[in-house]
Amino acid sequence: MRSLLKPILNLFLVSICISTNCEAARIEADPNKEYVLSKNRGPWMIMVATFHSSSDDGSTTEGKSPQQAASELVLELRNLGMPAYSYSYDPSKETVTVTDRLGREESRKNLRRIRSICVLAGNYTDINDKNAQASLEWIKKTNPKCLREGVTYTPTPGRPGPLSGAFLTPNPMLSAEEIEQHTQDPLLVRLNNGERFSLYENKGEYTLVVARFYGKSVAAAADTKSVKDFFTDQDLDNAGEAARELVAVLRGNFDKETGFNNVEAYVWHDHHESIVTVGSFASLNDPELARLQTMFGPKMKTVNGTQTFQAEHYGIKGFGKNGDESRLWLFEPNLLTMRVPKMR
Numbered sequence: 515m516r517s518l519l520k521p522i523l524n525l526f527l528v529s530i531c532i533s534t535n536c537e538a539a540r541i542e543a544d545p546n547k548e549y550v551l552s553k554n555r556g557p558w559m560i561m562v563a564t565f566h567s568s569s570d571d572g573s574t575t576e577g578k579s580p581q582q583a584a585s586e587l588v589l590e591l592r593n594l595g596m597p598a599y600s601y602s603y604d605p606s607k608e609t610v611t612v613t614d615r616l617g618r619e620e621s622r623k624n625l626r627r628i629r630s631i632c633v634l635a636g637n638y639t640d641i642n643d644k645n646a647q648a649s650l651e652w653i654k655k656t657n658p659k660c661l662r663e664g665v666t667y668t669p670t671p672g673r674p675g676p677l678s679g680a681f682l683t684p685n686p687m688l689s690a691e692e693i694e695q696h697t698q699d700p701l702l703v704r705l706n707n708g709e710r711f712s713l714y715e716n717k718g719e720y721t722l723v724v725a726r727f728y729g730k731s732v733a734a735a736a737d738t739k740s741v742k743d744f745f746t747d748q749d750l751d752n753a754g755e756a757a758r759e760l761v762a763v764l765r766g767n768f769d770k771e772t773g774f775n776n777v778e779a780y781v782w783h784d785h786h787e788s789i790v791t792v793g794s795f796a797s798l799n800d801p802e803l804a805r806l807q808t809m810f811g812p813k814m815k816t817v818n819g820t821q822t823f824q825a826e827h828y829g830i831k832g833f834g835k836n837g838d839e840s841r842l843w844l845f846e847p848n849l850l851t852m853r854v855p856k857m858r
Contacts (some may be wrong), residue, residue, distance in 0.1 A: 517731075522793055523720050523727075527850075529774050530783050534609045537736060540851065541592045541593075541596070541597050542592065542681055543589050543592035543593045545589060545703050548585070548597060548600070549588050549592070549598065549599050549600065550600055550601070551599040551600065551601040551634055551685070551686075551687060552599075552687065553685070553688060553692070554691075555599060555634075555637050555639075555685055556636075556637055556638065556684065556685030556688065557599075557639065557684055557685050557688055557692070558636075558637075558638040558639065558640065558641050558643075558646065558682060558683075558685070559634040559635060559636050559637065559638070559682075559683060559684070559685055559694045560634060560635045560636050560650055560680055560681070560682060560683070561634055561680060561681050561682070561683045562587070562591070562598065562633040562634060562635050562653055562677055562680050563587065563631075563632070563633050563676065563677055563679075564579050564582075564603075564630050564631070564633075564740045565580035565581075565583045565584050565630065565665070565679070566630040566635075566649070568665060576665035577664040577665060578719060579667070580630065580631040581600075581630075581631055582664075583660070583661070583664065583665050584600045584631040584632070584841055585600065587633050587658055587660055587661065588600055588633055588661035589660075590658050590659065590660050590849050591633070591635055591658070596635050596636065596649070596653070597635060597636060597637060598633055598634070598635040599633070599634050599635070600629070600631055600632070600633055601632040601633075601634055601686060602631055602632075603627065603630040603631075603632060603686075603688070607760070609685075614669075616683045616750070625781070630688075634683075634685070635649075635653065636649055636687075637698070637829045641682055641852055641853055642723075642784070642789075642850075642852055647850060649809075650680060650681070650682060651810065653677050654675065654677055654678045654679075654682045655675065655678070656675070656677050657675055657676065657677075658676070658677070661676045661677075665781045669682075699785075701785070702783070702785075702855070703857060705783040706716050706783055707760055707857065709781060709783070710758075710781075711758075711761050711765065711780050712780065712782070713780040713781065713782040713783055713791060713848075713854060713855060714779060714855065714856075715780065716780050716791075716794045716854045717794055718793070718794025718795045718796060718856060719795065719797070719853065719854060720794075720796075720798060720800075720803070720851050720853060720856055721780065721791040721792065721793055721794060721796075721852060721854050722791055722792050722793050722803060722807065722810070722811045722845060722849055722850075722852075722853065722854065723789055723790075723791050723850050723851070723853055724790055724791065724792050724806075724845050724846055724847065725757070725760055725789065725790040725845055725846060726752055726787050726788075726789050726790075726846065727752075727753035727757050727786045727787060727788045727789070727790075728755040728786065729755070732748070750786075751786075753787060753788045754781075754783055754788045754831065756788070757781045757789065757790050758781055758788075759781070759785075759789035759833075759841065760790050760843050761780065761781045761790055763775075763811060763828075763830060763843075764777040764779040764792065764843070765777060765778075765779050765845055768830045768832075768833075769830060772777060772808075772828065773809060774828045777806075778792060778793055778794060779792050780792075782855070791852065792806050792810065792850065793853075794854070798851060803851070807849050809826075810826055810845045810849060811826060811845075811849050812824055812825050812826060813826055814845050821845075823845040825844055825845055825846070827842060827843060827844045827845065828842070828843050828845070828847045829841060829843070830843040
């Protein structure tokens with residue numbers, strides 16, 4: 515049977531980074547070595563693809579084996595400057611909980627023996643890293659030479675290429691506690707703890723980033739800059755205030771006709787920006803997420819007689835302490851979901 519290439523969708527989100535061509539030589543790509551995923555990678559990475567055999571017993575009699583296809587993809591990505599690793603997933607080692615006719619629970623061994631080989635790439639500490647997002651888009655558009663023969667992939671309108679289903683996910687070898695230990699920044703905790711409508715108040719697993727307000731590009735170190743000093747920076751102070759205003763407007767009743775009212779909105783302060791997110795979702799398949807993406811996402815509009823996609827915007831009058839100010843916000847042209855940060 516042919517081996518089947520199928521990007522998996524049931525793991526958590528993760529981030530990655532891609533090197534430029536001039537940096538490619540720094541990434542080792544020795545065909546005589548195996549680059550196996552370990553705990554010291556990530557904690558955020560890109561889930562590039564998953565290979566498994568199409569036969570029920572996991573054997574391969576035609577085309578490449580899952581291990582061969584994964585190894586070739588890892589090497590090709592490394593030669594392009596992207597640190598990639600393989601990860602074996604064996605469901606036969608897992609147990610599942612079932613309930614009998616009398617309502618009693620018991621554990622049974624998972625008898626599905628198809629072993630999957632995943633390819634993950636990149637090493638990031640933050641899912642919102644701009645390089646990680648750019649790397650993800652690059653991977654989705656990549657058509658590796660090693661996948662053009664010996665594997666089976668069925669294109670769909672939403673996934674035209676073999677890697678177009680790639681997504682960000684945590685290192686699957688790390689526990690949730692280990693990921694938080696890697697990513698929780700003391701300064702971010704102090705910046706956001708106690709903030710009204712802070713993202714820390716969001717009870718979901720995911721949220722949708724709809725607006726960003728930038729301060730200075732220089733990041734503040736937690737041991738050299740206090741929260742007070744951080745917001746004394748005029749650019750960052752303005753960014754934080756702009757984010758708070760937008761959250762207040764989205765949660766309020768300024769303009770019922772537009773739909774941009776009574777929205778579950780949150781604010782999050784980072785080292786060099788403040789962001790506004792909307793919604794709380796248990797999974798990325800939540801229908802409310804799709805609705806908000808449509809609401810805040812770019813629309814086809816006519817500009818100078820030509821139809822083009824334009825970022826959505828929202829403006830109001832009668833704002834400010836005296837009700838005599840106007841505001842105009844431009845939402846992100848490329849809406850991204852992010853994992854909701856949790857405070858230990």
